[in-house]
Amino acid sequence: MQNIETTSDKYTILLVSEPSMTITALISCLEKEIKSAVSLVEKQEISEKLSTSSGLVLIDLSAFEGDTVSFVKQSLAPFSEQHVFALFNAHDLSAKELASWPFIKGVFKKEDDLEHLCHGIEKMLSGEYWLPRQKLAELIHYYQQNNNNAIDYSEICLTNREQQILRKLVTGASNSEIADSLFVSEHTVKSHLYNIFKKINVKNRVQAVFWAKNNLSVIGLDYQG
Structure with missing residues (x-):
């Protein structure tokens, strides 16, 4: 090896x-x-x-x-x-x-x-x-079955870039893949992810994917997967 x-x-x-x-x-x-x-x-x-x-x-x-x-x-x-x-x-x-x-x-x-x-x-x-x-x-x-902390989307405002990153996150893309596809640095992606997690009140990537699957349609984005 x-x-x-x-x-x-x-x-x-x-x-x-x-x-x-x-x-x-x-x-x-x-x-x-x-x-x-x-x-x-x-x-x-x-x-x-x-x-x-x-x-x-x-x-x-x-x-x-x-x-x-x-x-x-x-x-x-x-x-x-x-x-x-x-x-x-x-x-x-x-x-x-x-x-x-x-x-x-x-x-x-x-x-x-x-x-x-x-x-x-x-x-x-x-x-x-x-x-x-x-x-x-x-x-x-598990998160779907135990989602006791529903979020009122009307109180959340994701920027266009945050929406783009969230959609790519759901596809399973890594930080580097997201950065390459959006022509930004990995540091920028990490900063956006931090802001996204804070806005939608999740602690990690898995919870963010779950949230996105249930809310992407609300912000006019279709989940493919």
Whole structure:
């Protein structure tokens, strides 16, 4: 497998887990492939280490259970805008379980190999989500069934550019693809997405897609999919 050429050297890669020979070996392999330092973060170190860095955080679900998972989740939540988060070694999470991690942008299953993991990290560092299509569909269905916070569209005013970006978001386009199609920078796309999320009162890309599917017709745009 070829080493991945990414911008990951600009980021800190943190692995929230417990010390073990397996984790030590994984960290060594990741560092070799992504050409960036990977640091182990134990649960009691989360606040200290995440507050002094910015990057991608892998959460090893196989290392925690029960109340410890809740503790880890609560400890990570304050840093949702500072880092990119992904669940690692995830079992077959239900949509409800996944929705309880609203700041998560990626999911890696136990059976995923190193190449798949590195490719997902590369995409996430480029601003994309890394969720299996089935999980994405399950999440959208979950939000449809539990949409208790209806929004009055009359109070929302999306600009023409925000409408364009929202429509492309629904097609599954990545930030880079949206930027290329609209001849703007990825930074501009991210800024628009931030404003869109704030206006329509959603926390992540999946919730925005759900909102768009139910409201694009209101703003005169057809959803194709």
